[in-house]
Amino acid sequence: MRVREILGISRSDIEELSRKRGEPEWVTRRRLEAYDALEKLPPDPAVDEYVRSLDVESILAGTTPVEVDSELWELAVKRLGVKPEELQQLTGYSVTVDNRTIEVQLRALRERGVILAPMDEAVKKYSIVKDYMFRIMRPDTRLAAYHIMLWAGGVFVYVPEGVKLPNPLYGVFLITGEGLKQTEHTLIIVEDNASLTWVEGCTAPVKAKYSVHLGGLEAWVGRRARLDLYSVENWAGPVHHRPVKRMIVEEGGVLNATPIAFGGETILVEEAARLVGRGASAKLQSVALLTEKRWSESRLEVVHEAPGGKSEILSRVVVKDEAFDRFRGKLVAKRGAKGSVGRMSCNTLLLSEKAVSETIPALEVEDNDVEFSHEASVGRLSTEKLYYLRTMGFAEDEAASLLVQGFFEPIFTALPFDLAVEARKIVELALKGH
Amino acid sequence: MARLRVEGLHVKVGGREVLRGVNLEVGEGEVVYLLGPNGAGKSTLIYTVVGWEGYVVERGGILFDSRRIEGLPPEERAKLGVAAGFQTPPELEGVRVGVLLRMLVERFWGVSSLEALKLVSNFISMVGLPSSVLEREYNVGFSGGERKKLEMVKVLAMRPKIALLDEPDSGVDVDSLRGIGEAIRYLREELGTGVLVVTHLARLCRFVKPDRAYVMLGGRIVKSGGPELVKMIEEKGYSAVRG
Numbered sequence: 309m310r311v312r313e314i315l316g317i318s319r320s321d322i323e324e325l326s327r328k329r330g331e332p333e334w335v336t337r338r339r340l341e342a343y344d345a346l347e348k349l350p351p352d353p354a355v356d357e358y359v360r361s362l363d364v365e366s367i368l369a370g371t372t373p374v375e376v377d378s379e380l381w382e383l384a385v386k387r388l389g390v391k392p393e394e395l396q397q398l399t400g401y402s403v404t405v406d407n408r409t410i411e412v413q414l415r416a417l418r419e420r421g422v423i424l425a426p427m428d429e430a431v432k433k434y435s436i437v438k439d440y441m442f443r444i445m446r447p448d449t450r451l452a453a454y455h456i457m458l459w460a461g462g463v464f465v466y467v468p469e470g471v472k473l474p475n476p477l478y479g480v481f482l483i484t485g486e487g488l489k490q491t492e493h494t495l496i497i498v499e500d501n502a503s504l505t506w507v508e509g510c511t512a513p514v515k516a517k518y519s520v521h522l523g524g525l526e527a528w529v530g531r532r533a534r535l536d537l538y539s540v541e542n543w544a545g546p547v548h549h550r551p552v553k554r555m556i557v558e559e560g561g562v563l564n565a566t567p568i569a570f571g572g573e574t575i576l577v578e579e580a581a582r583l584v585g586r587g588a589s590a591k592l593q594s595v596a597l598l599t600e601k602r603w604s605e606s607r608l609e610v611v612h613e614a615p616g617g618k619s620e621i622l623s624r625v626v627v628k629d630e631a632f633d634r635f636r637g638k639l640v641a642k643r644g645a646k647g648s649v650g651r652m653s654c655n656t657l658l659l660s661e662k663a664v665s666e667t668i669p670a671l672e673v674e675d676n677d678v679e680f681s682h683e684a685s686v687g688r689l690s691t692e693k694l695y696y697l698r699t700m701g702f703a704e705d706e707a708a709s710l711l712v713q714g715f716f717e718p719i720f721t722a723l724p725f726d727l728a729v730e731a732r733k734i735v736e737l738a739l740k741g742h
Numbered sequence: 743m744a745r746l747r748v749e750g751l752h753v754k755v756g757g758r759e760v761l762r763g764v765n766l767e768v769g770e771g772e773v774v775y776l777l778g779p780n781g782a783g784k785s786t787l788i789y790t791v792v793g794w795e796g797y798v799v800e801r802g803g804i805l806f807d808s809r810r811i812e813g814l815p816p817e818e819r820a821k822l823g824v825a826a827g828f829q830t831p832p833e834l835e836g837v838r839v840g841v842l843l844r845m846l847v848e849r850f851w852g853v854s855s856l857e858a859l860k861l862v863s864n865f866i867s868m869v870g871l872p873s874s875v876l877e878r879e880y881n882v883g884f885s886g887g888e889r890k891k892l893e894m895v896k897v898l899a900m901r902p903k904i905a906l907l908d909e910p911d912s913g914v915d916v917d918s919l920r921g922i923g924e925a926i927r928y929l930r931e932e933l934g935t936g937v938l939v940v941t942h943l944a945r946l947c948r949f950v951k952p953d954r955a956y957v958m959l960g961g962r963i964v965k966s967g968g969p970e971l972v973k974m975i976e977e978k979g980y981s982a983v984r985g
Contacts, residue, residue, distance in 0.1 A: 691795060693832050699792045700846060700900065701820035714836025714879075 309351045311343055311457075315364050319343055322457060325367070329460070335431050338442040342456035345447035352450040354576050354605060358520050358548045359454050367407065367458055367491065385480060389726030400424045401478035404492045407461040417473070423466035424477060427493050430464035437464060441495050444526040445554035451578050452552045455491060455524040462492035462523070465506065469499040469530070476536075476724050479508035483519045483547065490521045496537075500530040500558075507727055509540045510549070518546050521572075525553045529561040531585060537565040538727060542734060543572040552578045559585025559614070566719070567606070569596040570734050575604040583610065583617035583645075593622040595719050597712075597738055598631035598663075609638040612645035612678070623654040624719055626712055627663035628739075634666040641678040648675075652682035657715050659689065659708070709739040744769050745936045746791070746824075746904045750802035753783075753790050760786045762961040763802065768904060768936040773926060773950055776940045777975050778958035784940040785829065787958075788906045792826045793819050806904065823903030827893035827910055833881040839892065840876030846899035865898045868928065870921035886913040894925040905929055905937045911946040923949025947972055957983050 312318060322343050326336035382392040390398065400414040402424055409426035417424075423434065430437050447453035463479055483490055490510075498504050510521060521543070529535045541549050549572040557563045569575050581590040594606040610619040621637040639650040656665040669682040689711050697707035713735055720728045744767040753761035760783045768774050778784050790797040791804055793816035804812045811819050834842070840862065847858035863873060869891040881889055890910055897905050910922050927950060929935035939946065947969075955972045957965040957980070965971060965983045974982055 690832065693834060695794050695816060696828070696832050697834075698816040699794070699820055699826055700842075700896065701817050701849060703817050704815075710837055710842070711834065714834055717836030717838075717879075 309356060311346045314356055314360050315362070317364055329428065331431055332438070334438050335441075339457050339459075341442075342447040342453040345453045346450065346457065349447075349450050349453060354574075355450045355454065355550065358550060358574070359522065361518065362458070362491075362520050362522065364458070367460060385478075386730070389724075389728070389730035390478065398478060399473065399475040401480065402426070402463040403480045403482070404461050404463065404490070405482045406490055407492060409461050409463055409492070412463065420471050421466075421468035422471060422473070423464060425464045427462035427464050427495065428460070430495070434464065434466070436466070436497070437495065440497055440526065440528055441493075442526070444495075444528055444556050445524060445552070449552070449578060451522075451550060451576070452524070452554070455493070455522050455552050458491045458522065459493040459524060460491050462494045465494070465496040465504070467498045467502040467504045467533075470501045471499075472501075472503040473505065476505035476507045476538075479506065481508065481510045481521070481523065483510075483521065483543070490519070490523055492523045494523070494525040496525070496527040496535065498527070498529050498533040498535045498561075501532050502530065503534040505536040505538075505724060507538045507540070507724060510543060510551075518548075519543075520548045521550060523551045525551070527553070527555040527563070529555065529557040529563050529588075531558045532560040533558070534562040535564070537563070538723060539565075539567045540570070540727070540731070541568065541572060541575065542570040546573040547571070548573060549575045549577075553580070555579075555581040555590070557581060557583050557585065557588040557590055560587045561585060561589070563588075563590040564593070565591070566593045566595060566723075568719075568731065569594075569598070569604060570738060573602060575602065576607070577605070578607045580607075580609040580611070581619075582613055583619065583648075584613050586614050587616040587618075588614065589618040591620040591622070593620070593719065594625070594635070595623075595716065596625045596633065597628070597716075597735055598625065598633055599628045599738055600631065601629070602631045604632065605634040605636065607636045607638075609640065610650065611640040611642065612648040612650065613642045615644065615646040615648070617645060617648045617650075619648070619650040621650075621652040623656070623667075624716065625655070625665065626657045626659060626715060627665050628659040630660070630662045632664045632666075634668065636668045636670070637682070638670040638672065639680050639682075640672040641675050641680065643674040645675050646677040648678045648680075650678070650680040652680075654684040655715075656684075656686045657689065657712065658686060659712070705739070709736060712739055744805075745807060746938070747805040747808075748787070748791070748802070749805065751787075751790070751799065751804065752801040753786060754798045754800055755786060755796060759800070760961055761790065764958070764961070764963055766938075766956055766963055768938050770903070770936055771930050771934045772953045773930055773937045773939065775952040775955040775972055776938055776958060777955060777972065777980075779980050782958040783961040784958055785908055786961075788826050788828075788908050788938075788940065791819075791906055792816055792824060820900065823901075825897045825900040825902035825905050827890075827897045827905065827907040829908045829912075831881055831889055831893055833879070833884075835879055835882055837880045838876070839878050839880050842880055843876070843895060843899050846896065850899065850901040862895075862899065865895045865925070868898070868921060869894050869925050870918060871895065887915065887918050890914050891918060891921060894922050898925055898928065901933060902929075902935055905935050907937065907939045909940055911941055919946065920949055922946075926950045947976075959984065 403411040414424040746768045748766040751764040
């Protein structure tokens with residue numbers, strides 16, 4: 309389907325956007341590549357329909373200043389398990405409101421060569437960005453192509469060779485007001501032997517009437533480097549969450565990516581990792597608590613392109629009320645990816661008769677010497693366990709909440725401490741009145 | 743006055759009548775043994791008193807401090823002071839022992855989080871479980887003996903007025919039996935709990951002397967008496983009381 313029909317914009321509108329933003333020529337070119345790709349890619353209703361309602365005019369008009377009052381602020385950072393008064397003590401954080409990155413703080417790490425900068429500036433300031441940006445993420449799906457074409461704002465994170473950051477860096481993404489949109493882009497580069505934990509949280513502190521989040525993230529994990537990535541989505545109100553992520557892992561590198569979804573109205577998460585170096589590993593782990601009439605689809609993919617790689621694609625989802633969940637997992641082994649081991653595992657807990665879950669696993673193997681497996685389980689809360697807890701004095705909804713918390717616990721215990729505390733709180737609140 | 747009084751209780755499970763007119767009483771601070779062969783209906787009585795799904799009271803009643811409770815949901819009975827130690831409690835994946843027990847102690851003992859932690863660790867050591875158990879998931883990967891001990895700790899954490907213990911002594915070694923006996927003594931002496939202990943082995947007697955005993959056969963109480971009844975059953979078996 310043609311871009312003009314969906315968004316009412318032409319190629320020259322894109323050129324105009326890029327010019328107004330003062331972007332280098334290579335950025336314009338990559339936006340246009342995405343425009344051209346969209347002309348050819350098959351339609352994707354879960355994407356097209358929502359992109360259609362993006363406020364493209366305001367994106368094309370460039371940036372407008374935004375202000376966030378302190379209450380919204382506090383709410384937003386709390387969602388990441390950070391107390392507002394502790395914000396200044398964090399090693400580093402950035403805040404993106406709508407499509408503007410309004411604040412970036414980095415403590416003491418600059419001397420070690422760490423960079424945390426607004427993406428809009430980074431494309432002009434750091435030459436290294438050109439080598440990675442939209443080279444890890446290509447316009448190979450409609451979601452990725454829309455994002456590349458329309459991105460604005462976001463952050464650039466760079467960790468130099470051998471620098472291991474013991475504390476997480478944080479990215480806060482806010483949508484304010486109604487009818488607005490977010491197309492921020494995050495680029496993370498973790499050089500050889502370096503390590504980083506990146507915690508990002510998406511939230512709309514005030515219920516938006518209708519918003520689309522079309523954020524994107526690219527990450528490059530160097531040789532024997534490590535990246536732990538946690539994305540917590542807890543939009544309030546009818547926000548349509550459409551994040552797209554692409555990651556590349558080099559020899560001996562380790563990637564852990566955990567998207568956690570609690571809010572929003574419809575959610576489509578697209579994450580793909582390529583293991584390009586020998587012995588690289590990736591774990592993509594989708595976690596969600598879907599309530600009311602939420603609709604969610606997770607598309608997770610790991611492609612083994614080198615020998616001896618290890619991958620896990622995991623999904624742990626609780627579906628309540630009339631919510632819908634679809635999981636599409638894909639493990640691919642390219643020719644030469646000898647000795648690769650991959651595992652896909654889905655655990656779904658249904659809390660009501662009307663809750664729906666679909667699991668669609670796919671394995672593609674071009675090399676014989678590969679060990680791939682997948683397993684799935686869908687269950688309901690056990691009556692025996694509920695009664696057992698009720699005989700301890702827990703009301704039925706409390707008992708259910710305890711069991712659901714237990715279901716998530718293996719994931720939550722592995723989260724950074726403050727985030728785990730907050731995640732448990734969110735689950736507890738969401739289950740109240742079950 | 744009896745804390746718990748079961749009157750002419752008829753109970754069906756899956757359409758089959760299992761209890762056929764049970765009469766029984768447990769008073770404050772009393773330890774009462776309920777003896778009987780497999781299938782006599784002892785566990786059914788416990789499940790019915792706590793209000794488990796599928797145990798249908800056809801006739802008769804359950805009185806707790808003179809109040810009828812057979813129509814109450816299980817959580818309400820627990821709040822009144824009824825606690826049970828089950829034979830094969832389920833595994834609660836992801837629910838940490840320490841977290842659950844602390845919640846119980848906070849609620850039933852009305853103490854602060856810190857005080858609750860102290861009590862929990864006292865109870866844990868009373869039954870002879872290591873403190874590392876607090877970090878484990880509830881019953882997950884526990885041996886039969888460990889489950890029995892954890893059930894006892896759970897009952898203590900609930901500070902009950904009536905405790906119904908379903909074979910707390912089976913499948914545990916002698917050392918564990920001592921810990922379980924200690925917990926029952928604590929219930930009786932420190933908390934004034936009335937304790938009904940279901941058992942078909944009398945070896946628990948070495949650690950906790952019963953005040954009274956009942957013998958159940960075929961869904962009815964066929965004999966009641968003092969500690970001598972336990973001794974008699976131990977020596978002669980149930981044939982001595984079969985009609």
